[in-house]
Amino acid sequence: MIEFDQVSKRYHGGHEALKNVTFRLDQGEMAFVTGHSGAGKSTMLRLMMAIEQPTAGQVRVNHRIINRMPRRQVPFFRRELGIVHQNHELLPEKTVFENIALPLQIAGMSPRDIDNRVRAALDKVGLLDKIKYYPVMLSGGEQQRIGIARAVVNKPKIILADEPTGNLDPALSRDIMDLFRQFNRVGTTVLVVSHDLGLVARMPYRVLTLKQGQLKRVPV
Amino acid sequence: MTRNQSVAVGANERLAGWWRHHQFLFAQTPRDLIRKPIASMLTWLVIAIALTLPTLFYVGIKGLTGLTDGWHAGAQMSLFLQTDVSDERALALSEELLARPEIASARYIAPDQGLAEFRQQSGLEALLDNLDSNPLPGVIELTPQRDQLDFGEGLQMTFSALPEVARVQLDLAWLERLGEMLVFAQKLVWLLSALLSLAVLLVVGNTIRMSIEQRRDEILVVKVVGGTDAFVRRPFLHMGAWYGLIGGIFACVMVQICLAVLAPSLASIAQSYGVTLTALSLSIGESLFIIFASIVVSLVGSRLAVARHIRDIEPS
Numbered sequence: 163m164i165e166f167d168q169v170s171k172r173y174h175g176g177h178e179a180l181k182n183v184t185f186r187l188d189q190g191e192m193a194f195v196t197g198h199s200g201a202g203k204s205t206m207l208r209l210m211m212a213i214e215q216p217t218a219g220q221v222r223v224n225h226r227i228i229n230r231m232p233r234r235q236v237p238f239f240r241r242e243l244g245i246v247h248q249n250h251e252l253l254p255e256k257t258v259f260e261n262i263a264l265p266l267q268i269a270g271m272s273p274r275d276i277d278n279r280v281r282a283a284l285d286k287v288g289l290l291d292k293i294k295y296y297p298v299m300l301s302g303g304e305q306q307r308i309g310i311a312r313a314v315v316n317k318p319k320i321i322l323a324d325e326p327t328g329n330l331d332p333a334l335s336r337d338i339m340d341l342f343r344q345f346n347r348v349g350t351t352v353l354v355v356s357h358d359l360g361l362v363a364r365m366p367y368r369v370l371t372l373k374q375g376q377l378k379r380v381p382v
Numbered sequence: 383m384t385r386n387q388s389v390a391v392g393a394n395e396r397l398a399g400w401w402r403h404h405q406f407l408f409a410q411t412p413r414d415l416i417r418k419p420i421a422s423m424l425t426w427l428v429i430a431i432a433l434t435l436p437t438l439f440y441v442g443i444k445g446l447t448g449l450t451d452g453w454h455a456g457a458q459m460s461l462f463l464q465t466d467v468s469d470e471r472a473l474a475l476s477e478e479l480l481a482r483p484e485i486a487s488a489r490y491i492a493p494d495q496g497l498a499e500f501r502q503q504s505g506l507e508a509l510l511d512n513l514d515s516n517p518l519p520g521v522i523e524l525t526p527q528r529d530q531l532d533f534g535e536g537l538q539m540t541f542s543a544l545p546e547v548a549r550v551q552l553d554l555a556w557l558e559r560l561g562e563m564l565v566f567a568q569k570l571v572w573l574l575s576a577l578l579s580l581a582v583l584l585v586v587g588n589t590i591r592m593s594i595e596q597r598r599d600e601i602l603v604v605k606v607v608g609g610t611d612a613f614v615r616r617p618f619l620h621m622g623a624w625y626g627l628i629g630g631i632f633a634c635v636m637v638q639i640c641l642a643v644l645a646p647s648l649a650s651i652a653q654s655y656g657v658t659l660t661a662l663s664l665s666i667g668e669s670l671f672i673i674f675a676s677i678v679v680s681l682v683g684s685r686l687a688v689a690r691h692i693r694d695i696e697p698s
């Protein structure tokens with residue numbers, strides 16, 4: 163489902179953020195990416211989202227090759243991904259409902275379907291009663307869960323999360339991880355970037371460790 | 383679902399989605415504009431003022447053109463007769479002239495009658511009383527048929543050749559000059575309209591550019607979750623159309639207000655020249671045209687702004 167084949171990424175300015183990275187994540191698999199700050203974790207995710215292009219090697223996500231993907235196709239490719247950010251990136255001027263509805267609106271769904279889907283997604287993250295709130299009225303953990311609801315509302319085949327628990331306390335972090343495990347259990351491929359080695363170690367998933375842009379350990 | 387099916391479903395669904403987004407924006411964009419009342423109002427007023435200027439000019443020229451047409455139709459040619467032509471001969475000549483297709487009316491003014499009229503109009507009674515004899519010749523005043531376009535030099539030559547006629551006076555030269563000035567003024571209106579339309583385009587373009595900057599975060603999120611460039615552009619195009627629509631309506635209202643303010647003094651000026659001003663107003667059709675043009679120009683301005691700025695906003 164996600165395949166890196168000898169991928170290197172050199173940014174403008176010469177810094178090589180990824181060096182010859184090769185790995186594969188199968189459909190329905192869940193895995194973590196860890197590593198020190200600046201190791202290249204976010205770069206790896208940005209390559210998967212077609213935000214950046216690799217300077218060498220091939221990135222393949224959801225049966226599509228990212229390298230030289232025509233610009234026109236990028237939005238349609240991204241619709242099949244669910245993306246969760248550390249700083250949730252909810253739009254402050256829109257309600258919880260409108261925030262979560264955005265990917266569905268982009269996909270052109272009817273208002274009635276949008277309503278049903280948004281409610282279902284909010285129900286899954288346990289925040290259905292906050293549907294009319296604005297993001298500032300929610301706690302950090304709640305905002306993060308709204309961000310997850312937005313990521314999964316379009317029923318993506320792949321969820322990519324960049325430090326989704328970065329700002330949260332341990333109990334909340336565990337809740338968020340449990341959410342991802344639930345989505346994985348119904349067949350979604352999940353890749354989570356996390357600093358929290360303790361949390362990662364307690365869960366039975368593969369861990370990809372980056373160091374200075376290189377993959378340290380690749381259990382096949 | 384195989385790849386093929388998803389493409390087939392895509393075509394119809396895409397059209398439906400496109401239309402749903404427009405429907406959504408029909409309701410949403412006015413709310414967004416009202417949420418920033420001062421900024422929106424300023425843009426509307428600037429558009430309105432820019433459009434009011436050439437429109438007022440245009441209406442003024444329209445009024446004057448009506449005037450020259452009216453005067454042309456009412457223009458006169460005076461045939462000054464030789465002093466030895468008798469009243470009978472002069473009357474017969476005026477009958478002959480009236481028979482010509484170009485002529486609507488012919489009036490013979492005998493020297494005595496002419497003197498009496500002049501005495502009345504000039505206020506120089508005392509001076510005239512001192513004259514021994516009447517210095518005025520007989521005059522035949524001719525007016526052309528309403529649709530007679532070359533009531534001018536051609537006829538002037540023909541009539542000059544008549545043995546009874548001493549001189550033909552045609553009072554059209556100043557009219558032609560006014561006509562020339564109006565042609566010039568019309569060109570000026572076109573130029574002014576073009577320049578001020580450009581101003582509207584730039585104002586709307588700049589407003590949209592700022593609005594794109596303000597919504598940068600939203601654009602980034604939309605792009606990350608799979609919004610196409612077209613999807614991102616659409617709200618701004620709707621916004622541009624609203625700027626044009628409301629700005630155009632404001633312009634029409636402003637024009638009518640200006641005309642209402644100017645009309646009384648214009649009417650009295652016109653009256654002192656003995657003419658009535660017509661058409662000093664904006665018709666429904668003209669108003670609709672201004673609103674339509676305003677929308678088109680604003681849309682072009684928005685389209686240029688989004689083309690320039692939205693592509694550059696990419697997630698990183």
Ligand SMILES: Nc1ncnc2c1ncn2[C@@H]1O[C@H](COP(=O)(O)OP(=O)(O)OP(=O)(O)O)[C@@H](O)[C@H]1O
Binds near residue numbers: 177178200201206
């Ligand atoms: N747009 C960019 N231009 C140039 N260099 C960049 C850019 N983005 C990242 N880098 C560099 O690439 C390296 C890897 O960055 P990246 O964001 O992938 O690290 P990270 O593992 O996500 O770190 P963190 O845990 O702090 O988020 C860093 O040294 C960073 O300075």
Ligand SMILES: [Mg+2]
Binds near residue numbers: 203204205324
């Ligand atoms: Mg990072």
